[in-house]
Amino acid sequence: MNIKDYGWNDFFEIQWKERAAAAMFPGRITADFGQQLKVMTDSGELTVGRPLQKEGNSLQLAVGDWVGLETVQGADTLVRFVLTRKTKFSRAAAGIEVKEQIVAANADTVFIIQSLNRDFNMKRLERYMIAAWDSGAVPVVVLTKADCCGDTVDKLGMVYGTAPGVEVYAISSVTGQGIEDIRKYLLPGKTVALLGSSGVGKSTLVNTLSGEKILKTQSIREDDSRGRHTTTHRELVLLPGGGLILDTPGMRTLSLWDSDTGMDIMFGDIEELVLKCRFHDCKHRDEPGCAVREALETEKLEKKRWDSWLKLQKEIAFMESKKDGKQRLQEKQWGRQLSKYQKNFAKGKF
Numbered sequence: 001m002n003i004k005d006y007g008w009n010d011f012f013e014i015q016w017k018e019r020a021a022a023a024m025f026p027g028r029i030t031a032d033f034g035q036q037l038k039v040m041t042d043s044g045e046l047t048v049g050r051p052l053q054k055e056g057n058s059l060q061l062a063v064g065d066w067v068g069l070e071t072v073q074g075a076d077t078l079v080r081f082v083l084t085r086k087t088k089f090s091r092a093a094a095g096i097e098v099k100e101q102i103v104a105a106n107a108d109t110v111f112i113i114q115s116l117n118r119d120f121n122m123k124r125l126e127r128y129m130i131a132a133w134d135s136g137a138v139p140v141v142v143l144t145k146a147d148c149c150g151d152t153v154d155k156l157g158m159v160y161g162t163a164p165g166v167e168v169y170a171i172s173s174v175t176g177q178g179i180e181d182i183r184k185y186l187l188p189g190k191t192v193a194l195l196g197s198s199g200v201g202k203s204t205l206v207n208t209l210s211g212e213k214i215l216k217t218q219s220i221r222e223d224d225s226r227g228r229h230t231t232t233h234r235e236l237v238l239l240p241g242g243g244l245i246l247d248t249p250g251m252r253t254l255s256l257w258d259s260d261t262g263m264d265i266m267f268g269d270i271e272e273l274v275l276k277c278r279f280h281d282c283k284h285r286d287e288p289g290c291a292v293r294e295a296l297e298t299e300k301l302e303k304k305r306w307d308s309w310l311k312l313q314k315e316i317a318f319m320e321s322k323k324d325g326k327q328r329l330q331e332k333q334w335g336r337q338l339s340k341y342q343k344n345f346a347k348g349k350f
Helices: 010-019 122-135 152-162 179-185 202-210 260-266 268-276 291-297 303-346
Strands: 025-032 036-041 044-049 066-071 077-082 088-092 100-105 109-115 138-144 168-170 191-196 235-238 244-247
Touching: 010 066, 036 066, 044 077, 088 122, 100 191, 109 122, 109 179, 109 202, 122 138, 122 152, 122 191, 122 260, 122 303, 138 152, 138 179, 138 202, 152 168, 179 202, 191 202, 202 244, 260 268, 268 291, 268 303, 291 303
Parallel strands: 109 138, 109 191, 138 168, 191 244
Antiparallel strands: 025 036, 025 066, 025 235, 036 044, 066 077, 088 100, 235 244
16 A cells, blocks of 8 residues: 555655654545544554544544554554645534534545536535635536436536536436546546535446445435435545545535635626725615626626625625634633633732
């Protein structure tokens, strides 16, 4: 086994020389089972425990991460640190707590999987595109189940209109359509992350590209043409011919975490219009000199595209306010701890 097959390169080697102690060795996380992680090393695959995660530490781990490992005498192999990531695909974690969930780390390319049957959803695709651009990886749109679609050409046109400059492929794991076209991304040492909703055919695609049944799959439901959710954990798979695929559980919703780069790329035309408004605080309603309203009236800007931008802006602003609130709470807690420390120090309790 050679970790270069799993994507080890100069980017990680340089960091390793700066951080690792003599007794440590590198490994890449290939599967996440909650408290247990599978890690691939030069000596083969290991199972290690997830380190205890504390607020603000650097050990928030994800499949695709490269970590520093150490086997302590009389104990299991421990994760000591995580190397800086080349890329990361994140979302806001579900639930009340405001925190980032890293879905995939160190992917070179992101296949955004969208099904061509009834699960086709352009607004969802917009969200994935924004998050993919922010990840730092190269996004590619892969439209699955072409054999179940009678208007593939029309839907391809819709995607090209939404994501200009991005490669788009219509494929079928049943007929083989388009499969050879996407193999060009599966290069030795390169990682392709598969991201999309439940049941769009990610696991089936992994099996098709590998030439064998590596992952479990289920058939399409007859009542709504949707695939059944199969993948329950994230897993990095080394393909027989080289190249790595990072399969992930389906996400029915995707709440954006960071979105500066992605929004600029996806909605750059709207961002430019906003800057052209006469007033910097223009609400784009009835203010004079509003470039956005003029573009809408002359149909240079599509109403549905404007509505999408508005909705995303509101969501981003809400997320940022939640982050700010969490930061203020943390600062208040740190202030209380510091004050308590100072009082105890003054009383000679240290």
